[in-house]
Amino acid sequence: MKKSHIMKAVCAVGLSAACVWSLAACTSGDQASGDSGAVAATVGDVPISEDTVTKYIESIRSQMGVTDEDSWGNWLAQxxxxxESVREEVVNSYVQRELIKKGADERGITVDSTEVDGYVDQMKQNYDTDEKWQEALTQAGMTEDEYRSEIELQLKNRGLLESFASDEEPSEEDLLQYAQMYATTYDGAKRxxxxxxxxxxxxxxREVLDKLNAGELxxxxxxxxxxxxxxxxxGGDVGWDKTSxxxxxxxxxxDGLEKDQMSGLVTSTYGIHIIKCTDVFTAPEEVTSLDQIPSDWVDSIKSSxxxxxxxxxxxxxxxxxxxxSDVVINPMPEGLxxxxxxxxxxxxDDAAAEDGSDEGSDASNESGENADAAADAADGAADGTDAGESTGESSDNAEDAGASADNAANGEGQPAEGAEGSSSLSE
Structure with missing residues (x-):
């Protein structure tokens, strides 16, 4: 079954693409209010109102254009x-926000207001006028104060995540295992x-190229x-192509250069390049030592x-x-x-099984095979997709939780697409 995290699905455009919580920030101020008065969950003495959760989910539907019942039902199924599972994921996100606020305070993690100002000002620079900046905020359903509060929470969370960093170095065995995978994957890589x-x-x-070719530079x-x-x-070094x-x-x-060869003038959307291939990696038949792969790859493995x-x-x-933390999640009420x-x-999965069953029936008519085998095979293929997509999901919450402050720092994903990185090569 192909499953897309609902909190990521809404990260489409504008301010709400800042992180998985951006829309949550827009409604977090109404947690104790709402027409129904129902409470979806409590974290200690902090209530999360059912109306807040409903407002968030309805915002998701609006962003994805699935506001009518059938398009929404089909999207959920596919x-x-x-x-119920959508509500559970959204409620858990609100719960996690409260836990991060509380946990950061308990661990003494604070954020200076000038740091928040810096990120907000950086975002503002993506807009020609304050009017356009305010329009972007309005489109995302946020005020500037709410945006600042969200950045502060994200920075607190990044600090919380960083508080779990360890000085312990990875074992030689683990490094070598990953080095073997690097060697296979990056065979033929060019620096x-x-x-x-x-x-x-x-x-x-042209003048510089001529001097380089003449050995004058x-x-x-x-x-x-x-x-x-x-x-x-x-010195112009941009690293390895297969890691960028x-x-x-x-x-x-x-691709057309060998080690130590230099290109002519190469024009791209970023300007005119003169390119030099400085190294080519050929994977050994067996990696038995970290010395057999480039040192910067070893550093990257250690960091990862x-x-x-x-x-x-x-x-x-x-x-x-x-x-x-005395977290209580209440049952989903009716009539939402x-x-x-x-x-x-x-x-x-139903569609895959149905298709498989049809194919199996045809095969059965011709060769006497059981149609169920085809359906089982289809289910197995779907399960295999799930297994591949879920690799590493145990740390999804931690990664999601820390990502937005990094995006803010890099100018990514908020309200404009953000500034480009230091290199003019990466797509």
Missing amino acids: NGYTP SSHILFDSGDEATA DFAEAAKEYSKDGSASD SFVEEYQTAL LKSQKQNEAYQQWLEEYKES PYAVDMSKYQTS
Whole structure:
């Protein structure tokens, strides 16, 4: 069954794409209020109103364009949801917000208001006028104060996540295991440097290229002097292609280079490049030592393993903290606007099984095979998809919880698409 996290599904445009909680922030102020007075859950003495949860789910439906009963029912079925499971996920998100607020306070994690101001001001710079900024906030259903509060919560959560970092280094055995996977996956990877010129400065680019070809300039020094890219200070080094995502024109040119070869002038949407292939990785038949893969890959593996351990520790804390925090989730009441009769809608698994059954019946007519075998095979394939998609989901909450403050810092996902990174290559 293909299942899409509902809290991620709403991250479509504008401010609400900041993180899985952005829409929650828009309604978090009404947790104790609402027409019905019903309480969906309590975290200690903090109530989460049923109306808040309903408002959030209705916002999801509006964003995804599934406001009528049939389109909503079909979407739920195809994504492995029921109204009850949607409510459960949304309620759990609100619960997690309260636990993070409480946990951060208990662990002494604070956020300076000037840091929040910095992120908000950075976002504002994506808009020509304050009027456009306010329009973006309105479109997302937020006031600027609510946006600031959300950034503060996200930063507190990032601090909370960072508090579980460990100085313990990964074991040699774990590093070697991942190194073996790196070696197989990244066989043939190419490392490169480049010099980037403005698109209208072909004359300078041509002059530098001629001097490089004549041996009158060192490539790294030329990059430091002429390149308009953030990699200039590193002599133009942009790393390995299989661990990055370069624009098509750059990647195509690099594909045609061997180690120490240099391209001509390569034009992309970012300007004019001169590219040099500085290394090519050929995977050994057997990796028995970390020395057999590039040192920066080893550093990346170490970082990934430490982050994984940090996320696991955070997740364990969150689960234990929830158990000890007197969290009560009340049953789903009847008559909610997003509640539909799911017996009317076919799930993706049902469709797969039905198709498989039809194929099996045809085969049975011809060869006497049991039609159930085809249906079982279809179910098995669907289960296999689930297993692949759910890999690493145990740390999803921790990753989701920390992602939005990082996005704020990088200028990603909020209200505009954000500023580009330091390199002008990545797509």
